[in-house]
Amino acid sequence: MSDKATTDATQRLWQAIEERQDELTALVADLVRIPSLLGDEAPAQGFVEGYLAESGLQAESWDIPDDLKQRENAGDSGVPFAGRPNVAGTLPGAGGGRSLILNGHYDVVSPEPVSAWTHDPWGAEIVDDKMYGRGAYDMKSGVALNLFLPRLIRDLGITLGGDVVVQSVIEEECTGNGALDASLRYRADAALVTEPTGGAFTSAHVGVLWFRVAIEGVSWHAMQAWKGVNAIVKAVPVIDALQRLDARLNEQTHPTFAGVEHPINLNIGVIEGGDWPSTVPGHCELHCRLSLYPGQTIAETRAAIEAAIAEAAAADPWLRDHPPVVTYDGFQSAGSIVAMDEPWVRMLAKWKHRVMGGEMEPRAGTGINDMRYFNFVGIPSGCFGAGGAGGHAADEWLDLASMVPTAKTIGAFMLEWCGVAG
Ligand SMILES: [Zn+2]
Known part of the structure; x- marks a missing residue:
């Protein structure tokens, strides 16, 4: 592992992100077009598992065990877990590096009342730099980043030192049970939840x-x-x-x-x-x-x-x-907090500054998100992702112009955090 290898790999990854950005946009659109409301996550999760496997990752899907509901900080959506899998894929490292979880939730809230929308909630329509759709912003943008970056790294023939685990979980919007289960199944040295934050960093939440x-x-x-x-x-x-x-x-x-x-x-x-x-x-x-x-x-x-x-x-x-x-x-x-001076948070902030300029501002969220379960088990975790607006509202939109800089930031961070072995 050398600094030069990491620098070279970063330049190649950034170039690939630029060249293949239409593929990233198309991936978000594919994800938006598969509705993934509570109780109906299976087709969406099947798509994710297929994508991970095609990227050469070790992919698996599994149903959440019923006894998870007895755990502290678990919830109960009232919908049985059977047939609504969590999905994960591992890009194995060569060893000697730090490991990373990239987590995202595929479930979305209802688009009702649909009459309030001026775009099809499941259409992924693009007008100028905005993609409209339920979940385009919260957070199929992040799921797409989590899927896309390991594929590029694989396609470029870059071998990381530490493992990268991509997780797509259910029930973020009603209980958090999907992430709770995933946090118990996989260990890593850090967990980045790619919720849309517009370049800020969610370091705490209620x-x-x-x-x-x-x-x-x-x-x-x-x-x-x-x-x-x-x-x-x-x-x-x-x-x-x-x-x-x-x-x-x-x-x-x-x-x-x-x-x-x-x-x-x-x-x-x-x-x-x-x-x-x-x-x-x-x-x-x-x-x-x-x-x-x-x-x-x-x-x-x-x-x-x-x-x-x-x-x-x-x-x-x-x-x-x-x-x-x-x-x-x-x-x-309960809520959770991650320290801004955690080594991985500082490293992400450095790359955010290099790619986008400005500081990576910490944000205390008045809503809940899945980072908590990783913090509860000692895997430091926070949220960083793309820009847009209208989560849980009509005409939700993703700022497509934010996707390349966000991908470059997270991609460079992945290479440095996990290490480039070859
Ligand atoms: Zn979300």
């Missing part, structure tokens, strides 16, 4: 938990509504209590989140109740999402939620006798 609050009432004919108990109306003091909890939690501070506006967010995302205008609803349920600072636990956050709801119930005679029932589904995970 944890997230989802919960439901079920409120019972008494159904009755609306002509004598006063004889029933309206469960929707009884949800109002519960909603008020949750909003007060949100305000109270934001009075706490965390040094990494200083300057971030309203870092903790309690969102009442779904309300279900009643089924007929002339019937008093006998049942109402709220589906909510709450974030927590890194270092705070799911157990203490659940306790805060339950205390806030109990307090609201104590002030209402009906709710006092019929207490709302809190249950948990989806995300149940």
Whole structure:
């Protein structure tokens, strides 16, 4: 391994990225055109496994074991794991170098309401430098980078010192179970999650938990509504209590989140109740999402939620006798932080500066991402990736002009981190 070998390999890799950038764009488009919503990931993951195998990597796919859900920081999407595989491929190193995981999630959130889109969510339409589509930005851009770079390295005949493991995982958007499982299956010296960050670096992020609050009432004919108990109306003091909890939690501070506006967010995302205008609803349920600072636990956050709801119930005679029932589904995970002076983070920042100029700015995320599971098992991990906008919104788009510089940055980092053996 010599500095000259690494420098030569970097120049050749950069040249190949320039020459083959249309292939990278086409790969993102291929990934976007395979819808990959929760429960329907198999065709997409099959494509990924095929691509990895064609690139000469040792590829495998496997179903997540059911007992994963019992682990700390695991969640439950309610969808069985069978037939919804995780996929990974290994580009084996010659030895003597450091290993690297390139992780990405292939699942995407629903494009609904589709009527709000001016482009086909699964069409990967390109207008100027923007590719539109659900997942084009979050994060089929990153999955494509993770697939493309090892193929170029293989095609150029470059042998790395350490292994590169490419992972495409499921359920990032609802539990993180895919990455949790992958973090237990493979070890490496660092894990880069290629979430789109626009050249910034996600060094910290909140944890997230989802919960439901079920409120019972008494159904009755609306002509004598006063004889029933309206469960929707009884949800109002519960909603008020949750909003007060949100305000109270934001009075706490965390040094990494200083300057971030309203870092903790309690969102009442779904309300279900009643089924007929002339019937008093006998049942109402709220589906909510709450974030927590890194270092705070799911157990203490659940306790805060339950205390806030109990307090609201104590002030209402009906709710006092019929207490709302809190249950948990989806995300149940703490947040995580990676130090900006980790050797691999500094090396990535150096290449970001050389390719794009400017510092690689650390970002504290108010949403959750999969880097946490690698940090939890001692594989330092953060997010760096392409640019664009509209994740989880209509007309999501990827900035195609960001792909070549992002690929060059990550590619050069891979060569230096893993070492060039020949
Ligand atoms: Zn994402």
